[in-house]
Every structure is written in structure tokens, then in C-alpha cells.
Amino acid sequence: MTFLGMPARAPRGVGQLRGDEPFPVAAREALANAQLRRNLQHATTTIRGKSGRVIAELPDWQELRAAGSALKAYTMANLPLLLEQLEEKVTAAGGVVHWAADANEANAIVTDLVRRTGEKRVIKVKSMATQEIGLNEALEAAGIAPVETDLAELIVQLGNDKPSHILVPAIHRNRSEIREIFLSAMPDVDPGLTDDPPVLAAAARRYLRETFLSTKVAVSGANFAIAETGTLAVVESEGNGRMCLTLPETLITVMGIEKLVPAWQDLEVFLQLLPRASTGERMNPYTSMWHGVTPGDGPQSFHLVLLDNGRSAVLADEVGRQALHCIRCSACLNVCPVYERTGGHAYGSVYPGPIGAVLSPQLTGVDDNATLPYASSLCGACFDACPVKIDIPSILVHLRDQAPHPRSEAAVMAAAAYTMDRPRLYEKAQHAAKLARLAGRKGRGLPPPLNGWSASRDLPAPPEETFRDWWRGR
Ligand code: SF4
Numbered sequence: 002m003t004f005l006g007m008p009a010r011a012p013r014g015v016g017q018l019r020g021d022e023p024f025p026v027a028a029r030e031a032l033a034n035a036q037l038r039r040n041l042q043h044a045t046t047t048i049r050g051k052s053g054r055v056i057a058e059l060p061d062w063q064e065l066r067a068a069g070s071a072l073k074a075y076t077m078a079n080l081p082l083l084l085e086q087l088e089e090k091v092t093a094a095g096g097v098v099h100w101a102a103d104a105n106e107a108n109a110i111v112t113d114l115v116r117r118t119g120e121k122r123v124i125k126v127k128s129m130a131t132q133e134i135g136l137n138e139a140l141e142a143a144g145i146a147p148v149e150t151d152l153a154e155l156i157v158q159l160g161n162d163k164p165s166h167i168l169v170p171a172i173h174r175n176r177s178e179i180r181e182i183f184l185s186a187m188p189d190v191d192p193g194l195t196d197d198p199p200v201l202a203a204a205a206r207r208y209l210r211e212t213f214l215s216t217k218v219a220v221s222g223a224n225f226a227i228a229e230t231g232t233l234a235v236v237e238s239e240g241n242g243r244m245c246l247t248l249p250e251t252l253i254t255v256m257g258i259e260k261l262v263p264a265w266q267d268l269e270v271f272l273q274l275l276p277r278a279s280t281g282e283r284m285n286p287y288t289s290m291w292h293g294v295t296p297g298d299g300p301q302s303f304h305l306v307l308l309d310n311g312r313s314a315v316l317a318d319e320v321g322r323q324a325l326h327c328i329r330c331s332a333c334l335n336v337c338p339v340y341e342r343t344g345g346h347a348y349g350s351v352y353p354g355p356i357g358a359v360l361s362p363q364l365t366g367v368d369d370n371a372t373l374p375y376a377s378s379l380c381g382a383c384f385d386a387c388p389v390k391i392d393i394p395s396i397l398v399h400l401r402d403q404a405p406h407p408r409s410e411a412a413v414m415a416a417a418a419y420t421m422d423r424p425r426l427y428e429k430a431q432h433a434a435k436l437a438r439l440a441g442r443k444g445r446g447l448p449p450p451l452n453g454w455s456a457s458r459d460l461p462a463p464p465e466e467t468f469r470d471w472w473r474g475r
Pocket of ligand 1: 383388
């Protein structure tokens with residue numbers, strides 16, 4: 002066989018796609034933190050309510066979801082051609098396109114671009130892709146200071162913490178914790194700072210304003226890239242993104258290759274779906290779009306880094322590729338009963354919640370995140386909430402099938418299949434199960450070594466009379 006090097010998975014040892022502990026271990030720790038659960042419950046309930054109200058205003062929400070889903074399926078089916086079209090349009094508009102096969106390549110490209118400017122500090126727009134590849138750590142190792150400008154990301158960065166939610170990275174922090182972080186880590190902060198939200202926001206604004214005005218390089222992600230025109234788009238709520246995208250001399254955008262939409266008109270669908278599903282707003286307060294370089298206006302040097310980092314491998318999986326349709330709205334997190342109790346850190350990846358449970362294992366290879374496909378009750382709330390109709394439960398089941406299973410489980414399944422294939426044997430097994438119930442196992446689960454399966458599940462009691470017995474009796 003000839004190994005062509007594609008599709009590769011996200012490499013180990015760089016970025017934030019793998020946790021230090023399996024999900025059940027990390028989740029147990031999180032469950033012991035009552036404050037965390039209160040913060041999460043309050044925040045997810047508030048966002049859910051707000052989102053539900055604005056979605057109910059649209060009579061064609063289901064049609065919009067179907068359109069979003071179809072557009073993403075079309076994009077994935079034509080991704081190579083659309084990416085080349087995007088490269089052509091961005092280049093024609095004065096931008097430079099770089100192709101990064103993985104996190105290491107993307108980090109090296111961005112670090113080199115910043116070095117060439119001679120600058121020692123960059124400002125950043127909130128970006129999942131740069132967190133995924135560990136760009137901040139790579140820049141710091143090269144002596145370049147990255148400054149997060151999204152308020153929640155800033156809280157996470159100053160607190161030496163990790164994000165726990167796609168949209169609200171500091172969802173696990175309450176206002177008094179945020180005050181403590183500002184007092185201990187924000188330069189020149191007023192020592193009389195209170196935990197009143199407007200006071201905290203004003204402190205961040207003072208700190209960031211100075212940074213915006215004195216930094217010459219910005220790094221952003223992108224919510225969408227339009228192949229037809231070469232336009233990039235970022236949506237946000239605070240205006241910090243707009244400052245980063247317009248004030249510096251150099252702008253470097255790192256974007257996962259799946260963020261593409263084919264045509265300008267397609268944004269009409271996504272700009273309705275995204276804000277309503279994510280922040281519960283009718284439209285995003287700031288929608289910034291840019292197109293290459295405009296002489297005398299905005300950054301005069303623009304670089305677009307197109308990131309694979311395992312996405313081609315996801316695309317190669319006919320069931321799993323739906324995960325690439327995600328527009329990172331976080332609606333699935335806010336409705337997930339598992340996420341609401343454990344929070345994001347337990348997932349060990351920058352992508353938490355239901356989408357993380359299907360995306361992270363596919364980007365890294367299932368072996369490296371084997372417990373994540375089980376971080377779900379398969380209740381289906383994520384599927385109902387997803388604005389682009391990603392069937393997350395089906396992908397979870399598909400990935401569970403690929404996860405390594407203990408030999409004992411494989412042996413039990415083989416024995417069960419053998420038994421179910423043979424009616425007489427099956428009937429005997431049914432009678433044996435009934436005897437076991439009479440022998441007192443009722444309510445105590447399965448005997449060892451199968452007791453792990455029934456430790457957290459109710460074992461249905463065998464009926465008094467099997468169907469066959471009933472049938473014979475008639
Ligand atoms: S999977 Fe769907 S609901 Fe979850 S973040 Fe992505 S687009 Fe939003």
C-alpha cells in the first residue's frame with residue numbers, strides 16, 4: 002500500500018483535544034463541586050430560556066434548520082473545490098493563504114508570521130481553532146505574549162484556567178471569583194474593585210483599550226468564510242473582535258477548513274440560526290466581515306491559515322462527518338443533562354458537551370478519547386436543539402462501536418448473539434434468567450463479571466411468563 006499521509010489525526014502532545022483523565026474520572030471530580038453545579042445550572046437555564054423565546058418568534062425555524070443542514074452537507078461534499086475557490090478569491094483580494102495539515106504546522110506558520118513583524122505581543126479575538134491547536138502556548142514559547150480580548154476568555158487567561166463552554170468560556174466562574182481573578186492578575190486594577198458586573202466590565206475595558214491601541218498584530222478565528230467572494234466573517238457581542246479586526250497592521254486568521262459556506266447568500270440562513278441558538282439574540286451585536294486588504298483602511302497585511310488537524314479524517318467517515326457541520330452555537334451544551342452537571346473541563350478538550358463528545362474523538366482518533374462517546378444519556382435533546390440538525394446521538398452510537406471494548410464484553414456479546422440465533426437455546430436462557438430471579442438476584446443487577454453494566458442501570462426483571470409459554474398456552 003502507498004501511504005499518502007492523509008487523512009491524518011490531530012497530533013499528540015500539542016493543543017487541547019485530549020484530557021489528562023478519562024471522562025468518568027474527571028466527571029466525578031466535577032460532580033463533587035457544588036458551586037460549579039450551581040453556576041452551570043443558573044447559566045444554562047438562563048441561556049436556554051432566552052434562546053427558546055427568540056426561536057419561538059420565527060415561524061420558519063424548522064425550514065431554516067433544514068436549509069442550514071443542507072448547505073453544510075453540500076459544503077462537505079464539495080469541500081476541496083470550495084477551499085480552492087476561497088484561496089483564489091482571498092489571494093486576488095490581497096490576502097495570503099497558508100495550508101496547515103495539523104496543529105504543529107499551524108502554530109509554526111502563525112509564530113513565524115508574528116516574528117517577521119518584529120512584534121512581541123498579539124491581541125486575539127475569541128477563537129476555538131487557536132485553542133484547539135494550543136496557539137497561545139506556542140506563541141509564549143517563542144517569546145510572544147498573546148492577549149485574549151473577549152471578556153470571558155480574558156477571565157480564563159488571567160485565572161490561568163481552561164475554558165469550560167464554547168460560547169461562555171468562564172461559565173464555571175461567578176462574579177466574586179471573577180473579582181478575585183482581576184484583583185490578582187489584571188495590571189493596574191483598582192484595589193477597591195467590587196463584584197458588580199458593570200464595574201468588572203469597566204475594569205476589563207480600561208485594560209483592553211490600552212492594549213488595542215498599542216498592539217500591531219491580531220490573531221482571529223472565523224465563524225464563516227465565503228468561497229464565492231473570499232469574505233471572512235466573525236460574529237461577537239462585545240466589539241472587541243471589531244477592534245482586533247480593524248486596528249492592527251497585521252491580521253492573521255486561523256480557520257478550520259469546515260467553516261466554509263459556498264455563497265454570500267448562504268449567510269442569510271446562518272446569521273439567523275447562529276445568534277438565536279447560541280446567545281438567544283435576534284442578531285449578533287457585531288457582525289464583522291472583511292475581504293483581503295483594502296489600501297488605507299484596516300490591516301494592511303492579511304494571512305489566512307486553513308487548518309485540517311484531523312478534519313479530513315472526520316470527513317472520510319460517512320456517519321461522523323456531520324460533526325463538521327457544527328457552527329459552534331453551543332445550544333447542545335445548554336440542553337445536555339450530562340454537561341449541566343459536569344461542566345466542560347471533564348471533557349478534557351476545548352470542545353465540551355455533546356458536540357465535543359463526537360468531535361474530539363474523531364479529530365484525535367477514538368482510542369485517544371475512548372470514554373467521550375459514553376458521556377451521554379442518548380436522550381436526544383442535543384439533536385432537537387441543534388440549529389443545523391446534527392444527529393449527535395447516532396454519531397455517539399457509531400463511535401461507541403469503534404471504541405475499544407474489554408474482551409469479556411466481546412465474549413458476552415458473542416455468546417448472546419449465538420444464543421439469540423438458536424431458538425431452543427434462547428428459550429432455555431429465558432428460563433435460566435427466571436430461575437436466577439427466583440434465586441434472589443432481583444434488584445441486585447447482574448452477577449460478576451457483568452455487574453459493571455448493571456451498576457448504573459436497572460436490570461429489567463424477567464416476566465413471570467415468557468411469550469413462548471403464553472403462546473403455547475393458547
Ligand atoms: S452541534 Fe449543533 S447545537 Fe452543538 S454547538 Fe454545534 S451547531 Fe450548536
